Amino acid sequence: MKKEIKEELNNHAPLLSGLSKKQEGYKVPDDYFARMEADLWEQIKPATKTVTEAAPRTSWWDGLIQQINWLLQPRMALQLASVALLILAGFFIMNRNATTQTDALANLTADDASEYILANLDEFDTESLIELGFGEEDFSAADATLFEDTDVDDLLDELQRENIDLQTLEVYL
Amino acid sequence: MAEKPSITDEQILSLLEKETSYEQGFKALMSAYQERLYWHVRRMVDNHEDANDVIQNVFIKVFRNIKKFKGDSKLYTWLYRIATNESITFLNKRNKKATNSLDDELSTVAHQLTADTYFDPDEAQLQLKAAIATLPEKQKAVFNLRYYEEMPYLEMAKVLDTTVGALKASYHHGLKKVETYLKNIEHNSL
Numbered sequence: 001m002k003k004e005i006k007e008e009l010n011n012h013a014p015l016l017s018g019l020s021k022k023q024e025g026y027k028v029p030d031d032y033f034a035r036m037e038a039d040l041w042e043q044i045k046p047a048t049k050t051v052t053e054a055a056p057r058t059s060w061w062d063g064l065i066q067q068i069n070w071l072l073q074p075r076m077a078l079q080l081a082s083v084a085l086l087i088l089a090g091f092f093i094m095n096r097n098a099t100t101q102t103d104a105l106a107n108l109t110a111d112d113a114s115e116y117i118l119a120n121l122d123e124f125d126t127e128s129l130i131e132l133g134f135g136e137e138d139f140s141a142a143d144a145t146l147f148e149d150t151d152v153d154d155l156l157d158e159l160q161r162e163n164i165d166l167q168t169l170e171v172y173l
Numbered sequence: 174m175a176e177k178p179s180i181t182d183e184q185i186l187s188l189l190e191k192e193t194s195y196e197q198g199f200k201a202l203m204s205a206y207q208e209r210l211y212w213h214v215r216r217m218v219d220n221h222e223d224a225n226d227v228i229q230n231v232f233i234k235v236f237r238n239i240k241k242f243k244g245d246s247k248l249y250t251w252l253y254r255i256a257t258n259e260s261i262t263f264l265n266k267r268n269k270k271a272t273n274s275l276d277d278e279l280s281t282v283a284h285q286l287t288a289d290t291y292f293d294p295d296e297a298q299l300q301l302k303a304a305i306a307t308l309p310e311k312q313k314a315v316f317n318l319r320y321y322e323e324m325p326y327l328e329m330a331k332v333l334d335t336t337v338g339a340l341k342a343s344y345h346h347g348l349k350k351v352e353t354y355l356k357n358i359e360h361n362s363l
Contacts, residue, residue: 002323009320013352016355021321023298024294026215026294027292028221033208
């Protein structure tokens with residue numbers, strides 16, 4: 001103990017100066033300091049740069065062969081076969097349902113469809129009915145293709161020439 | 174008390190500067206200061222489990238900030254300052270928790286000391302530890318650094334960021350309090 005410190009103790013705390021400092025009674029678990037160092041290193045070690053060995057350069061053909069070989073390993077092949085089988089089965093089932101539905105619709109006549117719609121008219125909204133050809137029809141486009149303005153003028157001229165009045169015309173129609 | 178490190182602080186810092194020698198620097202610092210700082214923290218908080226938590230935080234702070242250490246003070250002083258501050262912060266939190274606790278018995282110093290399985294003192298040491306535990310945190314740090322670590326006042330002033338005069342006054346006052354506590358126990362036991 002340093003002389004200065006011992007004098008301080010003797011002067012100010014004689015009881016304390018008589019006590020041993022070496023046997024404090026503190027203990028630590030076995031290998032505590034070694035473990036602390038290891039634990040701490042795990043926490044603070046700088047992020048190590050993982051040096052990966054450069055893979056030898058191979059051609060694309062070798063790469064493809066390697067991939068195929070990998071896929072043809074018994075376990076991989078079995079897994080691939082199972083997946084392929086599932087996809088194939090799914091495709092067949094879906095396709096069969098679709099065909100059945102198409103066939104059933106193909107057998108329906110226009111009259112059957114109309115009958116069904118008229119019987120269940122409440123289930124269809126107006127827009128759907130218009131799309132299906134029920135309700136208001138737009139003849140403007142059809143008229144436009146059937147008659148030109150000149151055709152109408154010619155017809156009127158002819159009526160005048162033949163002295164055919166509207167009542168006579170109605171009889172013909 | 175641990176032996177003086179065979180490697181200098183400058184050498185440790187130099188090793189820690191380079192990535193290639195960082196691990197070597199880490200081991201050198203741990204070898205030089207791990208035990209000394211642990212015992213300092215342990216004397217501050219008494220309980221091994223608490224000391225373990227505090228010392229882990231101390232070293233994590235040390236290694237995360239070692240590059241900011243500019244060498245204005247000694248590495249040794251800087252390390253003790255971090256350890257002391259962490260211990261005082263911990264004690265303040267622990268005392269606050271104990272004050273809020275309704276169970277007074279659990280918060281007594283005696284209970285904390287005897288509950289530690291890694292503390293096996295003789296009667297005199299138990300009384301001394303109980304006496305030291307009555308000191309306020311900063312005075313406890315002053316007392317421990319001077320009494321156990323035998324640190325010169327000048328170094329202590331750097332660790333605790335205060336004047337030598339204030340430290341001397343604090344230490345002498347602390348000594349008196351501990352001595353009085355021990356005398357009272359001796360008197361009561363007669």
